[in-house]
């Protein structure tokens with residue numbers, strides 16, 4: 001297959017690029033490096049079947065650099081950080097909505113019928129009921145979540161109007177190697193990074209807010225099942241997660257325990273963030289029924305794998 005992956009130098013994009021390059025597909029990886037890092041795809045750059053294009057999905061000229069006979073598009077590129085979206089909502093909408101529109105138009109003009117769009121569980125806002133299925137109201141409050149609702153509904157419209165075959169993938173939070181661990185990063189990565197440097201985890205609010213955390217290998221498997229399905233299982237949105245929830249307090253405790261630093265470090269609580277979602281927890285029965293999707297990595301195992309990666313490989317990654 002010839003596959004275009006937008007956001008290829010990011011966290012999930014680098015794992016998916018690696019998988020498809022190793023399976024001998026031809027991968028066109030697009031990234032403007034807003035949040036991604038070329039080091040994430042460093043080992044792929046010399047491979048003949050990986051073409052990295054440093055460009056912005058909003059740039060019309062980009063599309064003349066990509067062949068028009070692609071078999072599939074995996075559209076992950078986005079401004080993903082809630083805090084940044086609050087500071088600069090216009091930028092977030094421009095990338096996440098207008099950028100997605102450019103990708104959909106490219107697909108429509110070139111008759112590409114396999115498009116995976118990275119929506120997110122953040123479109124639902126805080127849980128009105130749990131577990132949250134695909135019919136849960138779309139009630140995001142922050143600009144990031146609302147921009148994702150707009151893009152998610154844009155995909156729906158393109159499916160209905162042009163019969164485009166887009167799968168709208170709503171993953172709950174995922175974590176693993178190469179996720180950003182400073183500034184605007186994922187909570188698990190930030191905590192591990194701090195604790196391994198003998199710094200305490202900082203928790204916003206009381207720490208009872210929960211999420212459904214899936215190891216990145218399971219997220220890759222989820223995308224892969226959709227990509228290789230002959231059907232359009234995400235036509236109306238499809239959730240992927242573990243079907244369990246963990247609080248920020250539980251995450252901090254586990255990481256402290258595995259670091260051996262639990263006696264020396266204790267968590268610090270600071271003011272809650274006003275628009276933070278309080279509870280997210282997936283109903284994955286649609287993915288189970290339509291794709292036999294079963295997440296394989298338990299939370300404790302995932303944390304332990306990630307801490308091992310930090311101890312053994314993280315510094316190596318940034319030497320290049």
Ligand SMILES: NC(=O)c1ccc[n+]([C@@H]2O[C@H](COP(=O)([O-])OP(=O)(O)OC[C@H]3O[C@@H](n4cnc5c(N)ncnc54)[C@H](O)[C@@H]3O)[C@@H](O)[C@H]2O)c1
Nearest residue numbers: 007010011012032033034035036056057077078120173174
């Ligand atoms: N990380 C999660 O827990 C999670 C959960 C659900 C959904 N998602 C979605 O999955 C996708 C991938 O998330 P991630 O965690 O890998 O994020 P990421 O930030 O690591 O990857 C996104 C990539 O897109 C690139 N990018 C941003 N704007 C661009 C533009 N205008 N043109 C080209 N490239 C651009 C960034 O540089 C980055 O490398 C995102 O769409 C995100 O909304 C993530």
